[in-house]
Amino acid sequence: MEETKLLDESSQKLKAILDAIGEGIIIIDTDLKIVWVNPIIERLAGPLDDLKGQYCYKAYQKRDIPCEDCPTIKTFETGKVERTGQHAYDHQGNIRYFEFTSAPIFDQHGRITSVVELAVDLTEKIELEQKLKETRDRLQAIFDSISDGISVIDKNYQILRVNREILNMFNKRGFSDPIGKKCFVEYYNSDEPCDNCPGKKAMEEGRSYRITKIWQGSEKGRVALDISAFPIKDENGDVIQVIEYIRDITHMVR
Numbered sequence: 001m002e003e004t005k006l007l008d009e010s011s012q013k014l015k016a017i018l019d020a021i022g023e024g025i026i027i028i029d030t031d032l033k034i035v036w037v038n039p040i041i042e043r044l045a046g047p048l049d050d051l052k053g054q055y056c057y058k059a060y061q062k063r064d065i066p067c068e069d070c071p072t073i074k075t076f077e078t079g080k081v082e083r084t085g086q087h088a089y090d091h092q093g094n095i096r097y098f099e100f101t102s103a104p105i106f107d108q109h110g111r112i113t114s115v116v117e118l119a120v121d122l123t124e125k126i127e128l129e130q131k132l133k134e135t136r137d138r139l140q141a142i143f144d145s146i147s148d149g150i151s152v153i154d155k156n157y158q159i160l161r162v163n164r165e166i167l168n169m170f171n172k173r174g175f176s177d178p179i180g181k182k183c184f185v186e187y188y189n190s191d192e193p194c195d196n197c198p199g200k201k202a203m204e205e206g207r208s209y210r211i212t213k214i215w216q217g218s219e220k221g222r223v224a225l226d227i228s229a230f231p232i233k234d235e236n237g238d239v240i241q242v243i244e245y246i247r248d249i250t251h252m253v254r
Contacts, residue, residue, distance in 0.1 A: 024098070024119035027105070028056050028072050035114060044121075046091040056117075060088040071102040072115045079104050079112060085122070096123040149246035152232075153199055157182045160241065169248060183244075188215060198229035199242045206231050206239050212249070224253040 024040040034051045057063045071082040083101045101118040143163035152161040159178045170187050184190040201209040210228045226249045232241040
């Protein structure tokens, strides 16, 4: 009697712990049927009474057969913790993205009786990453549509971003050529920063700076460049990067 009471108390404590965890938890049996879910999963997929006894792949992925790369199946096969990313549907039919981590539950004989899955909802993170990528792609498209060269450099004169006109202007084959290199090396074939460098001035003084530079281009001969540098500041007002806007004004000078 006392032993039964202790087991009931232990079960209640374990359930309380699982309910309190901020990620989804699912227990699945050897037939891939749902045994138990915590409140996080209930809020996403529906109440336990509706989910219990359903095949996990049918309840979450709306499939008639188990998922490819299923971590639960792998755990039953290997007896080890397995992890994978998969999509699932909530009870409203919206697609969501999860990282599933499966761990085995053994009986007293060392046999796997079920698997517990930890489901981490990555939907907001993935959607944010997709939006950021779309924003970066739009910015790059805007960069590339500008007929003058644009280059972003840091305090160490390292090139962080360029538009396509920079590649044309300095005879570069692709974006990988200048990115990560020193601007004075890649653009002007120099071993040290340029005299009266507008980027350095903008970095040091925190304001825009402009010069005209005569440069001996490798294929175009002598060219006149109008270079404007604009500081990029962080939330504390410190300059962290500089945008250089470079115009070829050779025809105007001539």
